[in-house]
Amino acid sequence: MQSLSLAGAVALLAAVATPAAAKPDAKLLAAATAARPEQLKLLETIVNIDSGTGDVAGGTKVGAILIEQLKALGATVRTVPAEIPGLPDNIVATVTGTGKTRILMIGHLDTVFEPGTAARWPYRVEGDRAHGPGVGDEKGGVVQGITALKLLKQLAFRDFAKITILIESSEERGSPGTRKLIASLLADHDVELNLEPGDAPDKVTVWRKGSTVLTIDVTGKAAHAGVAPQDGRNAAVELLHQLGDLDAFPHTGDGLTVNLTMMQAGKRNNIIPDHASATFSVRNRVPAQIEEVVARLEKNAQTVAVPGTTATIKREAAYPPLATNAATDALASRATAIYADLGRKLGTGGNGGASQSALAAAAGLPALDGLGPAGGNFHSDGEYIDLTTVTPRLYLLTALIMQLGKQGAPPRY
Structure with a gap:
């Protein structure tokens, strides 16, 4: 040049x-x-x-x-x-x-x-x-x-x-x-x-904005998807239940935004998945907004739609x-x-x-x-x-x- x-x-x-x-x-x-x-x-x-x-x-x-x-x-x-x-x-x-x-x-x-x-x-x-x-x-x-x-x-x-x-x-x-x-x-x-x-x-x-990574982590029970699916506890299905409240949060704009960025579930197509997770990128103008998002996800995690599964919220702080x-x-x-x-x-x-x-x-x-x-x-x-x-x-x-x-x-x- x-x-x-x-x-x-x-x-x-x-x-x-x-x-x-x-x-x-x-x-x-x-x-x-x-x-x-x-x-x-x-x-x-x-x-x-x-x-x-x-x-x-x-x-x-x-x-x-x-x-x-x-x-x-x-x-x-x-x-x-x-x-x-x-x-x-x-x-x-x-x-x-x-x-x-x-x-x-x-x-x-x-x-x-x-x-x-x-x-x-x-x-x-x-x-x-x-x-x-x-x-x-x-x-x-x-x-x-x-x-x-x-x-x-x-x-x-x-x-x-x-x-x-x-x-x-x-x-x-x-x-x-x-x-x-x-x-x-x-x-x-x-x-x-x-x-x-x-x-x-x-x-x-x-x-x-500040940046925080939040993950909904669901644990279930694996089972043969063809022989005994009734013995499994489908973590992926429960994750979908936990995601039902996603649109309660804004996804764009200059204020708080919460966006789903990654999902993982299952390892083989003939096994009921015993683990599933969804990761969110949360961006906030005010520090207290993070606590509001965490509180809502944790409240949702107390109720599961698939018996025998558990949902927990994990948090990885980044920048204020x-x-x-x-x-x-x-x-x-x-x-x-x-x-x-x-x-x-x-x-x-x-x-x-x-x-x-x-x-x-x-x-x-x-x-x-x-x-x-x-x-x-x-x-x-x-x-x-x-x-x-x-x-x-x-x-x-x-x-x-x-x-x-x-x-x-x-x-x-």
Whole structure:
């Protein structure tokens, strides 16, 4: 891909004009523009390597490429084993400066895609969009974070105490392999910048829903389906009974949503199933909403339609909501002003996708999310990033880091 001239970059970045004259940092803009070909080449390389959550070999391969990049920048890099089995190591890289602000960037290398996806659906560019498994969620953001560190080194900017980038390996499952590590890093930093993708057309994320996994688990009794079905206790039939109340919960919208995502029952077609389960993705704006859903499912589980079966509710907590708060709004205002210098308008919004920024906010740390390239159709074979946002977003992230280094972060709350 050909590199853009500085004049061409300014024209590209001014696609959405603002009334004020654009006054970008010329050196930073030139550096961000020049970094584009290498940035996109690295993105293509890691998108074409499968690294779905739990793919240890693929995640380790992607991690090795990223570690090499970080070490070349002079960062101190350490790998931290995941806190549960079956996950690749997490990566923590730190660069130190001469200032006071401690800045934490968080990204993740795991995707939602199964092994073999990259071979069937490799990185490709169509018009102003780049497609591929995890191109937005969130390999594009991880590459952007590393590239921002490259620009800071190139510009000899060191007016910060330290910048840490955590690249973790289990975000798509709620970070079960990283919770203790995240907590320790949050306690040792002043602000968190999250590398999740921005929502199209060009937004940062100022609120998110919480995410909890709930499972209805039914136990019955196996029996020969032809010879003695009467001796069985059909767990699958009872599961259907338990699911009868599903439409009591909303499935879409900006508030609480409860959606059935997985079902399992039976192992052979000639055996009455003795086990069945259904898993739900519950997304909530208010913490108490989770308790309301759990209470209703548990009440339903007390009554079974198939005698001899039992139903239980299992809960796997993930992320709390990222609620609207003054510290996040203050960071978004800074980002909006930086983007305006480029002649671009930065939107703000929220969605039902959870992230580590909720953990940062819960710990009282100022956090801003959605700082990766903007895109859409995440978690599907239509996932993409908008290539016209790649260089502006790199400029934005780097300039925001520089401003936080010089001016400090909003206070903890």
